[in-house]
Amino acid sequence: MRQIETKGMMEQFQAHLNNTNNQRIIFSGCFGSGKTTFLNNFFNDPAQQEKYYVCKLFPVNYVTSTNKDIYELIKFDILIQLLGTGITIERTDFEKVSTICRSVKSNALKLLQSILEVASLIDENTVKLGKAIEVIANIYKDYKDDSPKTKIEQFFKRFRE
Secondary structure: OOOOOOHHHHHHHHHHHHOOOOOOOOOOOOOOOOHHHHHHHHHOOHHHHHHOOOOOOOHHHHOOOOHHHHHHHHHHHHHHHHHHHOOOOOOOOHHHHHHHHHHHHHOHHHHHHHHHHHHHOOOOHHHHHHHHHHHHHHHHHHHHHHOHHHHHHHHHHHHHO
């Protein structure tokens, strides 16, 4: 079977990949339209193999799973493909990242208020936004302090003291 000439399309695709604003790509088309053939031809080029690592995922592997399971299966498939290439994976200390995330989460309103304070020096409208955030923060604090969970925690805290 004769293949359609794709040189021009490959050049366009390369330009699209080179654009730093393109961080995600959806490559779609009808069944049998040549998506896999095009991508195989493009990424089998030695110049592309030096620049990119291609990880192939096939949606038929995930059809019967729930959305949560699909994400886990995709992560597993990517990991298996990476390990099969000999790529070394750096060990990351997630404890520090986790601590930062918890800190940001627990102080999100204070952080937002601080950012808005600095921004208000630049733009007067930000002052209004900062006041609105302060009202929301107070409502949230009142709700949080009055929540059943907080009351239970306060009850048990008295026994620990």
